[in-house]
Amino acid sequence: xxxVRHRTFFFWVTGLLLVASVAALILIPPRLSIEFTGGTxxxxxxxxxxxxxxxxxxxxxxxxxxxxxxxETGSQGVTVRSHTLSPEEHTALLGAxxxxxxxxxxxxxxxxxxxxxxRELTTKAxxxxxxxxxxxxxYIAFAFRKVSRxxxxxxxxxxxxAMLAIDIIVPAGFFAVYAYFTGAQVDTLFVIALLxxxxxxxxxxxxxxxxxxxHLKANEERNIKESFEETVGKSITETLGRSxxxxxxxxxxxxxxxxxxxxxxxxxxxxxxxxxxVGTLSSIVxxxxxxxxxxxxxxxxxxxxxx
Amino acid sequence: MRYLPxxxxxAIAGLLTWFVISTxxxxxxxxxxxxxxxxxxxxxxxxxxTSNIVSDKQGALNSLRDVIENRxxxxxxAEPRVELEQSxxxxxxxxxxxxxxxxxxxxxxxxxxxxxETPVLEFKLASFGAAPVTTGxxxxxxxxxxYTDTGLTGRYLKSSELQxxxxxxxxxxxxxxxxxxxxxxxxxxxxxxxxENVGKPLxxxxxxxxxxxxxxxxxxxxxxxxxxxxFTPTEARDLVxxxxxxxxxxxxxxxxxxxxxxxxxxxxxEAGLLATVIGFALVALFMVLWYRLPxxxxxxxxxxxxxxxxxxxxxxxxxxxASGIAALILSIGMAVDANVLIFxxxxxxxxxxxxxxxxxxxxxxxxxPAIRDGHLTMLISSGxxxxxxxxxxxxxxxVFGLGVIASLITAVMITRVFLVAILPEEASPLWRTLLGxxxxxxxxxx
Numbered sequence: 117x118x119x120v121r122h123r124t125f126f127f128w129v130t131g132l133l134l135v136a137s138v139a140a141l142i143l144i145p146p147r148l149s150i151e152f153t154g155g156t157x158x159x160x161x162x163x164x165x166x167x168x169x170x171x172x173x174x175x176x177x178x179x180x181x182x183x184x185x186x187x188e189t190g191s192q193g194v195t196v197r198s199h200t201l202s203p204e205e206h207t208a209l210l211g212a213x214x215x216x217x218x219x220x221x222x223x224x225x226x227x228x229x230x231x232x233x234x235r236e237l238t239t240k241a242x243x244x245x246x247x248x249x250x251x252x253x254x255y256i257a258f259a260f261r262k263v264s265r266x267x268x269x270x271x272x273x274x275x276x277x278a279m280l281a282i283d284i285i286v287p288a289g290f291f292a293v294y295a296y297f298t299g300a301q302v303d304t305l306f307v308i309a310l311l312x313x314x315x316x317x318x319x320x321x322x323x324x325x326x327x328x329x330x331h332l333k334a335n336e337e338r339n340i341k342e343s344f345e346e347t348v349g350k351s352i353t354e355t356l357g358r359s360x361x362x363x364x365x366x367x368x369x370x371x372x373x374x375x376x377x378x379x380x381x382x383x384x385x386x387x388x389x390x391x392x393x394v395g396t397l398s399s400i401v402x403x404x405x406x407x408x409x410x411x412x413x414x415x416x417x418x419x420x421x422x423x
Numbered sequence: 424m425r426y427l428p429x430x431x432x433x434a435i436a437g438l439l440t441w442f443v444i445s446t447x448x449x450x451x452x453x454x455x456x457x458x459x460x461x462x463x464x465x466x467x468x469x470x471x472x473t474s475n476i477v478s479d480k481q482g483a484l485n486s487l488r489d490v491i492e493n494r495x496x497x498x499x500x501a502e503p504r505v506e507l508e509q510s511x512x513x514x515x516x517x518x519x520x521x522x523x524x525x526x527x528x529x530x531x532x533x534x535x536x537x538x539x540e541t542p543v544l545e546f547k548l549a550s551f552g553a554a555p556v557t558t559g560x561x562x563x564x565x566x567x568x569x570y571t572d573t574g575l576t577g578r579y580l581k582s583s584e585l586q587x588x589x590x591x592x593x594x595x596x597x598x599x600x601x602x603x604x605x606x607x608x609x610x611x612x613x614x615x616x617x618x619e620n621v622g623k624p625l626x627x628x629x630x631x632x633x634x635x636x637x638x639x640x641x642x643x644x645x646x647x648x649x650x651x652x653x654f655t656p657t658e659a660r661d662l663v664x665x666x667x668x669x670x671x672x673x674x675x676x677x678x679x680x681x682x683x684x685x686x687x688x689x690x691x692x693e694a695g696l697l698a699t700v701i702g703f704a705l706v707a708l709f710m711v712l713w714y715r716l717p718x719x720x721x722x723x724x725x726x727x728x729x730x731x732x733x734x735x736x737x738x739x740x741x742x743x744x745a746s747g748i749a750a751l752i753l754s755i756g757m758a759v760d761a762n763v764l765i766f767x768x769x770x771x772x773x774x775x776x777x778x779x780x781x782x783x784x785x786x787x788x789x790x791x792p793a794i795r796d797g798h799l800t801m802l803i804s805s806g807x808x809x810x811x812x813x814x815x816x817x818x819x820x821x822v823f824g825l826g827v828i829a830s831l832i833t834a835v836m837i838t839r840v841f842l843v844a845i846l847p848e849e850a851s852p853l854w855r856t857l858l859g860x861x862x863x864x865x866x867x868x869x
Binding site for chain 1: 460470510531532535679680683684687690694697699701705706709746748749752755756757759764789792797801805808810811813815860
């Protein structure tokens with residue numbers, strides 16, 4: 117099978133993608149939103165003409181709100197992020213933005229997060245990602261417990277988790293680049309996208325592993341001798357149609373969110389879309405080929421034990 | 424009778440449709456509850472300072488919640504939510520929090536002012552740095568007073584009321600008197616304090632300010648205290664109201680707030696609905712074009728899937744947020760996965776020359792382990808997401824988890840039942856075309 121034969125090539129392609137993503141995350145790390153750092157977000161919409169950017173920045177800077185960021189949203193909106201505002205500072209900010217009522221506006225959103233809430237969410241998000249990793253690894257090892265030759269059950273678990281790491285690092289790297297150009301920030305929905313991706317992408321891996329499991333069982337029953345590589349290659353070919361079609365339907369659904377969905381869920385859908393595409397490709401070209409070295413290693417060990 | 428299960432499913436689908444449509448009006452028992460980010464409103468998160476509470480922390484927190492609930496009701500909010508919450512065990516520091524959701528309230532500061540003003544009532548023994556100095560008719564008190572905690576606070580207050588004193592009570596006629604009724608625990612504490620400190624002044628502090636500092640004449644039993652300060656009747660009436668509704672047993676501090684204006688919410692809701700419809704249409708179109716007849720069956724199953732999910736959202740009820748709508752759309756794309764798996768397996772069996780109905784049975788059996796494992800891992804991640812907390816994440820996790828379960832039910836029970844009912848025993852060329860895949864006219868795999 118094509119993928120199995122050229123597995124070294126695909127190793128390097130996805131490896132390169134991974135390195136590029138990690139580099140992006142390190143060199144241009146996306147900023148964390150106030151949900152994690154604590155702070156205040158105020159979004160207003162001007163009913164009349166929106167004052168020019170420089171003037172808005174000058175007005176906000178005059179208030180001393182701790183390195184505030186001022187961004188235009190849509191045609192009429194402005195979003196200001198700052199440290200956690202007191203009610204007085206909040207009033208002062210609205211006054212400054214409207215220039216004391218000269219530029220009429222309505223407040224669309226006021227979101228203020230104290231530092232302790234932010235810290236807690238950060239810790240929880242990290243724990244959640246770790247927990248999903250662990251739970252999936254254990255579940256896969258459990259589901260494949262009866263298939264222990266030539267790949268030990270934990271081999272499937274470890275491979276899936278290695279896959280999952282790729283499945284979330286690449287979209288995160290993409291997000292870093294996207295955020296670099298658009299100023300998007302890492303928010304809760306971004307974390308949700310990563311966790312949902314892990315839950316989804318593992319499906320692709322499971323479907324392929326399930327085929328491998330089925331073939332191994334059938335081969336054993338019918339006493340067919342087939343190299344493990346061949347079995348893996350066959351499994352990937354047979355599941356190709358399903359892998360692509362499912363990703364396509366999910367991608368179509370996500371496309372709907374990106375095109376017409378609400379502003380707040382757009383970045384979520386974009387990150388997921390990249391993840392779904394990368395996840396499908398990586399499960400096709402990487403998951404099973406990753407199993408082959410483990411199989412070779414396990415067989416060598418078994419042979420060594422017998423002697 | 425192979426049509427019976429399919430007819431049953433159709434009947435159930437009909438009932439579900441009737442339920443969803445009949446409960447879609449404005450006056451219904453099962454409306455779709457919209458989260459604050461869609462309906463507009465204010466969420467306030469308070470940190471409760473329980474460091475001074477030695478015993479029965481939970482009791483104090485419960486009464487804190489009741490007091491705040493009273494204040495919210497006074498403020499006039501429809502369907503508010505007031506909940507106690509504790510910071511997660513992984514956060515390191517344990518914090519007690521009070522979570523308030525005020526739908527429709529978009530003036531954050533007015534809400535904070537009305538709810539968050541925290542009159543804390545305390546009773547403290549006042550001792551003086553030096554003895555009071557009497558000069559002529561006035562007694563001047565040394566300003567450097569030292570207050571010692573007695574442990575008696577507003578949390579022991581059962582109620583307070585306003586009375587007007589008679590002339591014979593030693594004061595001026597019709598002077599406002601505030602009567603404080605302690606609960607059992609408070610009464611015992613009050614008795615103990617007054618017994619041990621006869622002759623000393625007992626200061627009553629509201630928000631750290633002394634409002635009255637009567638001297639204890641004798642031990643007071645029965646748990647009733649009176650304050651006769653220099654109040655005007657209006658002041659006294661306000662104080663009684665504040666004490667009844669606002670004497671917080673535990674000091675609170677605003678830790679976070681989130682206000683979404685009504686226009687932003689409506690926009691997000693409508694955009695979400697449109698995205699749901701378009702997402703559904705795109706997925707349905709693809710399924711019918713590629714998988715043909717089975718694809719059509721899958722679309723019918725998807726409609727029933729949506730009906731089940733919406734009915735569950737209404738009945739449970741699950742508060743729908745923008746992230747929840749995203750989860751719903753995402754799960755539409757994922758719900759067909761099980762169908763795709765089954766159809767691909769079915770196709771393989773057909774290619775091997777099996778009769779259509781046998782192919783359905785074998786295809787389902789073969790696809791099942793992968794479907795089971797895939798759905799379970801998705802349920803695991805939605806469970807962990809739910810644990811992560813915050814309304815955005817939980818809104819997503821609930822709908823996503825629900826979608827996974829509904830998808831499992833529809834794919835395994837509904838698609839199979841329909842296919843078995845429709846498919847013939849033997850496959851004619853027409854049936855082969857209908858069961859083939861691809862966009863072309865001729866079946867690709869025959």
